[in-house]
Amino acid sequence: MALSVVYAAGTGHVVGALALTGASTLPDVASLVGPALPLRVSLGPGRTATLPLNARELGVAAADDEPGALADPLAYAVELTAEVVPKPKPTLLRLATWKDGLALATDGLTITVPVARSGLTKVVALISDEQDTHVLAGEIPAGDTEVKLPVTLAAASEHGVLVLVGGWAGRLEKAKVL
Incomplete structure (x- = not known):
């Protein structure tokens, strides 16, 4: 095997x-x-x-x-x-786990990791939206801990979210637009 x-x-x-x-x-x-x-x-x-x-x-x-x-x-x-x-x-x-740091809003997904990396950190996120899936990509700049990926979502809606941040464990969860 x-x-x-x-x-x-x-x-x-x-x-x-x-x-x-x-x-x-x-x-x-x-x-x-x-x-x-x-x-x-x-x-x-x-x-x-x-x-x-x-x-x-x-x-x-x-x-x-x-x-x-x-x-x-x-x-x-x-x-x-x-x-x-x-x-x-x-x-x-x-990979290192992280619990907090995902904020879904009507204008985008903000991803915050606990510790900054010395180089660019690649980010890929998928967000379900009724029959569609939004595929977002970006980078967290060197020395920073946050990136906002733009997407338009309805207020108070719930979505499935997959977030892959280089060097950090992937997250697959339900998120509500605040």
């Missing part, structure tokens, strides 16, 4: 993990997830938001076994190593 992970190419976040048996080669992303990988979050009784990650924005890798990646994939990221022959398996890094 070998651990394979599907990850967001832009940030390295693991968005799915599976243990393959008997596979001699790693399948491509599309054969694993189809055109998009749907992540789901409950919005309450009988309501679920689906946040589809486009297969073109994903990668697949065979990684060293990490049982935690099967239970909580968003807590890990793929660290691709330099080209070496033979090519080594990517390393899975455990």
Whole structure:
């Protein structure tokens, strides 16, 4: 049994993990997830938001076994190593968790991380909105902890939100516009 992970190419976040048996080669992303990988979050009784990650924005890798990646994939990221022959398996890094720092408003999503990084930090966010999904991308500047991603949302509405911030565990949750 070998651990394979599907990850967001832009940030390295693991968005799915599976243990393959008997596979001699790693399948491509599309054969694993189809055109998009749907992540789901409950919005309450009988309501679920689906946040589809486009297969073109994903990668697949065979990684060293990490049982935690099967239970909580968003807590890990793929660290691709330099080209070496033979090519080594990517390393899975455990990411720092953060609880607060997401503020959804009628004019955008503000993301605040607990600690500033020394370089640019890539950010990708998906927000459900009825039948649509808003896909937002940005960067937190070096030495800063915050970015606001513009999006127009209805006041007091509830949404499924997926936030991937480089170096921090991914967050998939329900958020209300304040």
